Amino acid sequence: MKKFNLIFFWILITISAVYSHNFWEKTNDLDGFPIYSLAMNSDGEIFAGSDTSFGLWRSTDNGVNWVNLNLVNLKTNGIAIKPSGEIFLITIDHNQGGGVFRSTDNGSNWTQSGFFMAGSSIAINPGGDIFVGTLSSGVYRSTDDGNNWGPINSGLSNNDGLHPTSLLINSLGHIFTGTIFGGVFRSTDNGDNWVPVNLGLTTTYIQSLAVNANGHIFTGTSGGGVYRSTDNGENWVQINSGLAGEALYVSAIEINQSGDVFIGTAGGIFRSTDNGENWIDITAGLTNDDVRSLTINTNGDIFAGTQDGVFRTIPSANMKIFLQGPYVSATGTMNTTLNTNGYIPLAQPYNTAPWNYTGTESVDTIPAGVVDWILLELRSDLTTQVSRRAAFLLNNGSVVDLDGVSNVKFPGVAPGDYYTVIRHRNHLAVMTANPVTLSFSPVLYDFSTAQTQAYGTVPLADLGSGRFGLIAGDGNANGGINIADRNLVWRIQNGTLGYLTGDFDLSSGVNIADRNLKWRVNNGKLTQVPN
Numbered sequence: 001m002k003k004f005n006l007i008f009f010w011i012l013i014t015i016s017a018v019y020s021h022n023f024w025e026k027t028n029d030l031d032g033f034p035i036y037s038l039a040m041n042s043d044g045e046i047f048a049g050s051d052t053s054f055g056l057w058r059s060t061d062n063g064v065n066w067v068n069l070n071l072v073n074l075k076t077n078g079i080a081i082k083p084s085g086e087i088f089l090i091t092i093d094h095n096q097g098g099g100v101f102r103s104t105d106n107g108s109n110w111t112q113s114g115f116f117m118a119g120s121s122i123a124i125n126p127g128g129d130i131f132v133g134t135l136s137s138g139v140y141r142s143t144d145d146g147n148n149w150g151p152i153n154s155g156l157s158n159n160d161g162l163h164p165t166s167l168l169i170n171s172l173g174h175i176f177t178g179t180i181f182g183g184v185f186r187s188t189d190n191g192d193n194w195v196p197v198n199l200g201l202t203t204t205y206i207q208s209l210a211v212n213a214n215g216h217i218f219t220g221t222s223g224g225g226v227y228r229s230t231d232n233g234e235n236w237v238q239i240n241s242g243l244a245g246e247a248l249y250v251s252a253i254e255i256n257q258s259g260d261v262f263i264g265t266a267g268g269i270f271r272s273t274d275n276g277e278n279w280i281d282i283t284a285g286l287t288n289d290d291v292r293s294l295t296i297n298t299n300g301d302i303f304a305g306t307q308d309g310v311f312r313t314i315p316s317a318n319m320k321i322f323l324q325g326p327y328v329s330a331t332g333t334m335n336t337t338l339n340t341n342g343y344i345p346l347a348q349p350y351n352t353a354p355w356n357y358t359g360t361e362s363v364d365t366i367p368a369g370v371v372d373w374i375l376l377e378l379r380s381d382l383t384t385q386v387s388r389r390a391a392f393l394l395n396n397g398s399v400v401d402l403d404g405v406s407n408v409k410f411p412g413v414a415p416g417d418y419y420t421v422i423r424h425r426n427h428l429a430v431m432t433a434n435p436v437t438l439s440f441s442p443v444l445y446d447f448s449t450a451q452t453q454a455y456g457t458v459p460l461a462d463l464g465s466g467r468f469g470l471i472a473g474d475g476n477a478n479g480g481i482n483i484a485d486r487n488l489v490w491r492i493q494n495g496t497l498g499y500l501t502g503d504f505d506l507s508s509g510v511n512i513a514d515r516n517l518k519w520r521v522n523n524g525k526l527t528q529v530p531n
Helices: 018-023 483-493 512-522
Strands: 024-026 037-040 045-051 054-059 074-082 087-093 098-103 119-124 130-134 141-143 164-171 173-178 184-187 205-209 215-220 226-229 250-255 261-265 266-273 291-296 302-305 311-312 370-378 385-395 416-422 425-433 436-440 461-462 467-470
Touching: 024 037, 037 302, 045 074, 054 119, 054 266, 074 098, 074 130, 074 141, 087 184, 098 119, 098 425, 119 483, 130 164, 141 173, 164 205, 173 205, 205 291, 215 250, 215 261, 425 467
Parallel strands: 074 119, 119 164, 205 250, 250 291
Antiparallel strands: 024 311, 037 045, 045 054, 074 087, 087 098, 119 130, 130 141, 164 173, 173 184, 205 215, 215 226, 250 261, 261 266, 291 302, 302 311, 370 385, 370 416, 416 425, 416 436, 461 467
């Protein structure tokens, strides 16, 4: 096998808008490769099928590196993986031949099964039966792990059903096939017999099928957008709010664990959070809008196969933290006085010592509810820094990206588990007690619920009522609160207004309260974040 060794670039974004608006970034090695099929095994390894020039590829690290699996001269139209890890492909070659190939060693070696026709789609039921949609000969089935095959076309006659494009098996074991000329057919007896189920379908060229946890079936069509059936295919409703033009050509549908529906179209990628009633364009970041395949891992990261390689959703952090200084116990929130008085700078303030962060995050206006800028840092272990990002802290404790709403994205960082450090310019830094998963749909990590949410011994300030936050008083940001913070920072700034590090309660002014109520009570405390 030929392995492409990569030098993984931690991307330094120079345009701040990318942090808020891009959803996608390209994975490595597959530039210019058309990707027609994607699949993921139970270990999160990704398989990408290209055309006859590039063959099949595998990544074991979320697309950071890809290994060619040597199936050149074959276009892989479909990939199906058994729970055991056994992989089956349906392919087509230069001469419209092809067939099914099988690997029992995670793709290192392949053998052609007893099926030698070109095909468009492949699916495996819970019993291990394998189904293949051919280009013009209907559906075939194998009940012996691909060794022998037979046509199962009863009901697919008159040419309508003999050109299947997609296959789907729902939790009832019912099989659905989408076709070029005949719409959708359903079998309730493991493929022995098929019936058309097209009531409500006004577009019968079907390109993709998917089913959610409630049994609702979604079909993507060529030119007619998306249809949904809530009654096992008996009736269909067109659901295209937000789709137009090239987005009506839907090649791929995937549904995540939350029930969000994602479609890959000739006009990019769209997301619905309301079961398909409305679609939102999330194409930003793709350099090629012609999306042919999608797959989602267990953490919610999405991978898209396009005419220009594989793209991956940018992972993000979902964090909550309070600052002791501006915290108001009566409301359980923090004051936004710096924001109200117009003192928060439009560009991130961590470009000087001791942070020396060179990121160019900036905004035209500070979003509502912002308390201050903070600096996030990812670590692969207790001390190894991977990436940093400046972001905003809202008065409710939410850590957000520059739009004031979104989770904080980390372009150039592979999805995975990282220790996350949160720094503020005059509070002691904290770090997550354990690595936290960054993904497209990250779970909330709330520092405020317990001391044990942060690394170290008593790393947080007790804010009362079961709330915890960063400790105030580190005016020189050296990781410890001591006499220097009082004499060299607070004392010099006392009596002045502005965006000042001696303003420990973030009230826009430095006064006796900062010394007595914040610095004095925390004098002698140190950050617990390892150097």
